[in-house]
Amino acid sequence: MGQSYTQLEKQFKRIHVLGDAASMLQWDMSAMMPSGGANARTEQMALLATLRHNMMTSAEIGDLMAAAEKEADLDDWQAANLKEMQRGYIHATALDEDLVEAISRATSSCEQIWRKARSQGDFKSVSPALKEVLNLTRKAAQAKSEKLGCSLYDALLDQYEPDGKSADIDPIFARMEAFLPDFLQAVLEKQKENSFTLPEGPFAIDQQKALGKTFMDALGFDFDHGRLDVSLHPFCGGTPDDVRLTTRYDEADFTSALMGVLHETGHALYERGLPVEWRNQPVGSARGMSLHESQSLLVEMQVCRSDAFLKYAVPIMKETFNGSGPSWSLDNFTQLYRAVKPGFIRVDADEVTYPAHVILRYKLERALIEGDMEVEDIPAAWNESMQKILGITPPSDREGCLQDIHWYDGAWGYFPTYTLGAMTAAQIFAAAKKALPTVEEDITQGDFSPLLDWLRSNIHGYGSKLSGRDLLIKSTGQPLEPEVFIAHLKDRYLA
């Protein structure tokens, strides 16, 4: 390989290592830091971000990138690495400094206002700030779309979902939108027969933590390379060799935090399985947010809410908490972990109604970015869409368009990855089951290693070598196909 490419690898290693340092400090901020450390930490994070941005946008990187393109002797991995370097460079350099700073100020101010507006259900108070954010985001989309040669919305989507195209998403979401209302009614009708009771607590936090760690360990989480701690908003952070999971415990109900831990474990296994030989290079990073979410949802939704897993897990839960009585039966947990109920809040939504929340947001943010809608139209459009797909109308904007931080914080183009992730998870798990005919029996035995090995060979180990689409074709035989997810829903909720 050529000298310029080799130099680029050195530079990008520094950029990645600096990102790792920032990631650890971010984890600490959420899981460990006392409140009084906030100002000092903000300074540290801002400086690391600035240094990283300066490295990424240096003239040297630009020159090396141009020279490396002419060096024709790269292998597949190196070529993919160079492509991802270029993507990173384009996103980092597309906006001029004034715009970057304006966005940073506008989102940080808007987020502050939003916190108050949300608690008071007062959309009007935040709409001027949101208009400013939208206005600047449109400018950013414009600048990036020119460099990337794609639509405004796709330029934003590309930040989270590399090479993602709304032209691919539209028919998939349209199929879901057509499917969901009738299906939901059928599920609700069927679940009328069911009832479940929440096991009665209190459940000591130490025991909840030990239980979570038991399942994490079984799933393949390596505690020599990671930790489980507590934070207000659970997340998976850290670095591939030092994965930091967090959760939040409720002494009255262990079932929700437990499923949260398993969800984050899916993210963690993906990070941990990224190709070791490409650590600290763009091609060694996770492919994008859809695929990341697919790995957490594969563990949480496909595996851990399955009959196979619950057969294994419920006796362990019962033993941990010394549970007795009907609420500790397998049947009760199955109903509990599969209850479907339309609600206003996305993050509380079940697997069936979740796509409705996402499709609504996707359509709105696309229209907003493309200039087909304005900020003041959001509340009415939101409520109309909720009524149409889920048959419910939020009592106030607090339970409606004020609930999520994303738009107020500048994260436009992120929402579709949640549902693309859920669908990808179904498709990957279906392929894994085909390749591993005994995988469900293995899971019931508490043996997750065949599944994890398969995921490592077919998904995790590819890093960002292939596009998300190509990786899915390679591992499952076809691009994202909504019918696989639909079949999963039918099988789980109507069979």
Add this chain to the structure above:
Amino acid sequence: MGQSYTQLEKQFKRIHVLGDAASMLQWDMSAMMPSGGANARTEQMALLATLRHNMMTSAEIGDLMAAAEKEADLDDWQAANLKEMQRGYIHATALDEDLVEAISRATSSCEQIWRKARSQGDFKSVSPALKEVLNLTRKAAQAKSEKLGCSLYDALLDQYEPDGKSADIDPIFARMEAFLPDFLQAVLEKQKENSFTLPEGPFAIDQQKALGKTFMDALGFDFDHGRLDVSLHPFCGGTPDDVRLTTRYDEADFTSALMGVLHETGHALYERGLPVEWRNQPVGSARGMSLHESQSLLVEMQVCRSDAFLKYAVPIMKETFNGSGPSWSLDNFTQLYRAVKPGFIRVDADEVTYPAHVILRYKLERALIEGDMEVEDIPAAWNESMQKILGITPPSDREGCLQDIHWYDGAWGYFPTYTLGAMTAAQIFAAAKKALPTVEEDITQGDFSPLLDWLRSNIHGYGSKLSGRDLLIKSTGQPLEPEVFIAHLKDRYLA
């Protein structure tokens, strides 16, 4: 103030903030990181150190420093800040890159060899590596002494004890060396009458931690700006606004970890009390290692092993662990926390014998740096000195010249600060008692705020504005005076 000085403040702020980030990652490495994160963390730490070194040694800093010296309108704080900037710049630029790299390699290799040599008591196996470290350290001392205009040893001392001079230390240590042998015999004679018993455990770690936090809180540690955690080697890390203490618990004996927590609390209170308006500037940092150690020893030795403190603390200890019987009496704890016994190991030494360990090392490392002694002479010289001051001879080098990491790791010039710190603590506490006539009664009431307020006004709040010597003159009326420490020892151990 001039433009160059203002620019320097901006640059040094970045340097300090980067140091803060590294400090948090260092804490995490010791207190939180799983073993498998070590390689990634080493990369992060090395990169931050390189970036920091590059900022510190940039031509821009050199030019600004030269220009700022000509700007005559600096106030006292700014002038002191510029002086500390210059000191940092000299230390950072004195060695050429080859020497820096050679030292880094030699110390890291020597430290590895030392770990094995220590466990086997085999000094010969590490002496070639130690010779290499000494050789390079002599070169570093040479380079720094030329820039600082001081002796070889003082050039190394200056890294830990700014403006410290062996010419000042020599008479102080000579006085201690003359005083100690007879005094020690007298104390041992007197303590023959005494006996104490260790309260019987086990002592649950949660309760030990809660007890430590109770006392930390009483002493003025602000948990909105800090934490208490566990690490193999207890330390005080983090940043002034987010101070991270660690300790190590022993379920069989709570008394040692507790005193360790109180010691680190002293360090923490100093960090926390540094001048807020000079955060992230050299003049806003702690003055040096002697003064830092004086603050930990003031809390541990002067305050927490005093009658006044034990009267307050023993009933709380007893209540915490539900203790009963004679081992929980005030008298027993007083004897336990003041037991004097000559031993081989510095870190286990009591207040009376500790100076002997330090004086021995100081004399040896000075002779070694100045070329008056060679590595192969160390074991015999060590053992002779131990016999002379403490009347004991180590059974092997493991309990002798192999016990401390400092020389093997390249930390030459550090040792004297421990005993200078102990003496400084005695002198500062004596001044505080004079200024605050009721301070001991306050302590017995569990009220430490008058003492902390005094320390903040007279010590902590000065940062690095004054030299250690000038600060001591200002706060106690005289430079370091061994008779104050000697009076303290006599009063506590022979009265």
